[in-house]
Amino acid sequence: MNRRSFLRLSGGLALLPAATAIAGGHGRLGSFAGASNHVTTGTAEIAGNQVNLLADFTFDGAPDPKVALGRDGYDPRTLMGPLQSNSGASSYAVPAGVDASQYNEVWIWCEKFNVPLGVAKLN
Numbered sequence: 001m002n003r004r005s006f007l008r009l010s011g012g013l014a015l016l017p018a019a020t021a022i023a024g025g026h027g028r029l030g031s032f033a034g035a036s037n038h039v040t041t042g043t044a045e046i047a048g049n050q051v052n053l054l055a056d057f058t059f060d061g062a063p064d065p066k067v068a069l070g071r072d073g074y075d076p077r078t079l080m081g082p083l084q085s086n087s088g089a090s091s092y093a094v095p096a097g098v099d100a101s102q103y104n105e106v107w108i109w110c111e112k113f114n115v116p117l118g119v120a121k122l123n
Contacts, residue, residue: 026047027046027052028122029043029044029045029122030044030045030123031120032044032106032118032119032120033118033120033121034117035115035118035119036117038062038108038117040117040118040119041056041058042055046094046100046101046103049093050091050092050093050094050100051067051092051094051100052089052090052092053067053090053091057088057089057090058086059083059108059117059118061086062110063112063113064110064111064113065082065108065110066081066082066109067079067081067092067106067109068080068106068107068109069094069100069103069105069106070105070107070119071103071104072104072105074107079111080092080093103122104121104122105119105120105121106119106122
């Protein structure tokens with residue numbers, strides 16, 4: 001499916017571009033790669049001061065996973081709290097005083113053992 005494809009609703013009307021329906025269409029996107037022998041897949045989005053893990057997100061599980069940002073490496077000042085679910089869509093507020101536009105990565109980080117679990121490099 002390309003960007004010019006349209007999502008067809010049950011009534012046959014083409015209302016939204018497919019990319020908008022899948023990705024929100026308003027933020028920087030990146031695909032997760034696992035780290036530290038963990039399987040992390042799916043798409044992350046930074047939209048304004050919010051981080052979204054999209055519906056295709058999956059994570060194989062670990063103790064104490066948190067969501068954070070990074071700029072060519074994890075930044076602990078950006079921790080947004082515990083991962084809400086090991087699969088599916090979820091949203092996280094960027095901490096006050098953090099400019100999300102200055103970051104190029106979304107991290108799933110194990111705070112307990114101080115290791116990366118997955119990272120999505122953003123476009």
